[in-house]
Amino acid sequence: MRYLSEYRDPKVARALVAEIKRAATRRWVLMEVCGGQTHTIVKQGLDELLGDAVEMVHGPGCPVCVTPLEQIDKALALASRPDVIFTSFGDMLRVPGSDCDLLQVRARGGSVRIVYSPLDALELARKNPDKEVVFFAVGFETTAPANAMAVWRAKELGITNFSVLVSHVTVPPAMVALLDSPDNRVQGFLAAGHVCTIMGWTEYEPIAAKYRVPIVVTGFEPLDILEGMLLAVRQLEEGRYEVENQYVRVVRRDGNQPAQDLVSRVFELVDRNWRGIGPIPRSGLGVRAEFADFDAERRFSLDGIHTAEPTICRAGDVLRGVLKPFDCPAFGTLCTPEQPLGAPMVSSEGACAAYYNYGRFRSAV
Amino acid sequence: MCLGIPGRIVEVHETQGLPMGVVDFGGVRREVCLAYVADQIKPGDYAIVHVGFAISKVDEAEARRTFAVLREMSQLDELEWMKELAP
Numbered sequence: 135m136r137y138l139s140e141y142r143d144p145k146v147a148r149a150l151v152a153e154i155k156r157a158a159t160r161r162w163v164l165m166e167v168c169g170g171q172t173h174t175i176v177k178q179g180l181d182e183l184l185g186d187a188v189e190m191v192h193g194p195g196c197p198v199c200v201t202p203l204e205q206i207d208k209a210l211a212l213a214s215r216p217d218v219i220f221t222s223f224g225d226m227l228r229v230p231g232s233d234c235d236l237l238q239v240r241a242r243g244g245s246v247r248i249v250y251s252p253l254d255a256l257e258l259a260r261k262n263p264d265k266e267v268v269f270f271a272v273g274f275e276t277t278a279p280a281n282a283m284a285v286w287r288a289k290e291l292g293i294t295n296f297s298v299l300v301s302h303v304t305v306p307p308a309m310v311a312l313l314d315s316p317d318n319r320v321q322g323f324l325a326a327g328h329v330c331t332i333m334g335w336t337e338y339e340p341i342a343a344k345y346r347v348p349i350v351v352t353g354f355e356p357l358d359i360l361e362g363m364l365l366a367v368r369q370l371e372e373g374r375y376e377v378e379n380q381y382v383r384v385v386r387r388d389g390n391q392p393a394q395d396l397v398s399r400v401f402e403l404v405d406r407n408w409r410g411i412g413p414i415p416r417s418g419l420g421v422r423a424e425f426a427d428f429d430a431e432r433r434f435s436l437d438g439i440h441t442a443e444p445t446i447c448r449a450g451d452v453l454r455g456v457l458k459p460f461d462c463p464a465f466g467t468l469c470t471p472e473q474p475l476g477a478p479m480v481s482s483e484g485a486c487a488a489y490y491n492y493g494r495f496r497s498a499v
Numbered sequence: 500m501c502l503g504i505p506g507r508i509v510e511v512h513e514t515q516g517l518p519m520g521v522v523d524f525g526g527v528r529r530e531v532c533l534a535y536v537a538d539q540i541k542p543g544d545y546a547i548v549h550v551g552f553a554i555s556k557v558d559e560a561e562a563r564r565t566f567a568v569l570r571e572m573s574q575l576d577e578l579e580w581m582k583e584l585a586p
Contacts, residue, residue, distance in 0.1 A: 136505065137545060149569075150569070168501060170500075197501075198500060252550065272500070277550060279535055279552060280550045280551065283534065283552070291515065328502075328503045328549060328554065331547060354502075357569055361569065382558070382564075383557055392535050393535040393554065396534075396535075481500075
């Protein structure tokens with residue numbers, strides 16, 4: 135397929151690895167904030183190839199993993215209602231709530247359906263006027279325009295039995311929270327290419343300047359990621375702290391303006407709780423008052439559901455890069471993809487599941 | 500979650516006022532919402548598609564340029580490169 139296979143060439147990858155090693159006079163700590171990049175890095179062993187040139191810390195880049203337990207419990211409560219068809223992207227179905235997951239709710243007779251697009255959920259609502267169709271709107275800035283469009287269209291077309299349970303989060307506030315934490319080790323970032331496809335990179339410029347960290351907007355293929363690492367390492371070696379764009383074939387500085395416009399018409403900035411990290415002010419999106427009828431939390435009065443995070447799962451330390459998955463006492467024993475304790479072990483984009491699936495049970499370096 | 504896959508726009512149309520289109524992903528075709536790229540895309544272009552929405556046109560000139568830089572680094576044989584990109 136075009137624009138994929140070209141960026142997986144092993145010969146070019148080897149040349150890039152050699153170039154990174156040549157450029158680095160010491161070991162630099164970089165963080166990617168994108169589950170797709172985490173998956174590629176661990177699957178291809180890119181971090182292991184780089185040895186003592188780069189240490190990759192896997193940041194909170196998986197929306198499934200950072201969705202708080204409380205939102206999962208609200209999803210489970212909604213999906214259990216006989217009048218509700220609960221719709222979701224597939225990766226939310228196995229995320230454990232307080233006492234079960236969405237798959238188990240389905241096994242008990244709940245109507246839970248996987249959709250590819252939020253517009254498919256809207257179509258289900260149109261076809262089932264006697265049911266309430268709720269869509270679990272999770273994701274970063276990349277997914278927000280799609281979810282905003284579903285709400286916008288529902289209002290436009292007068293589809294009144296559709297609503298969204300929102301757990302949207304935004305990347306820059308989480309990066310700032312990490313940089314502000316006293317145990318931060320991260321010296322440079324690979325910014326997620328598709329988040330920036332929507333938002334552009336102007337938000338990252340003050341962060342790079344204030345915290346003196348290079349931020350490289352990076353794509354998803356192995357060569358993209360290696361080139362992103364190289365650009366970050368070169369900046370660190372030269373004492374530059376700028377936003378640079380590796381993913382030029384897709385990302386423009388101002389992002390996608392029509393998408394940003396619709397997102398800000400439907401959603402507004404709200405405080406969000408990040409699983410494993412805690413509350414971060416103005417780090418997420420919630421439904422604006424004008425669209426309250428399409429907000430599942432207002433429609434179904436879910437205020438009574440408050441859940442505290444379990445203490446045994448150390449997802450927070452993993453997401454902050456303080457702990458490698460294999461250093462968690464529960465990793466691979468009490469916590470496996472079949473019986474996950476926390477979300478990073480559930481989603482294929484979670485750092486713990488990536489380490490488990492690709493046999494990373496100890497440090498290679 | 501933020502997975503976006505490049506696909507080729509095959510056809511452009513409207514459904515109840517919403518710009519839609521058919522996108523080919525290496526042989527698999529799917530209906531995709533083009534509302535966010537409507538002013539920049541035409542059949543034959545490549546776009547990044549995420550959860551049923553085209554979110555950006557792939558800039559072919561930039562794609563070629565990026566890979567040319569990377570290729571130079573590895574001094575890949577020109578002929579081999581042409582062969583690999585041939586449809």
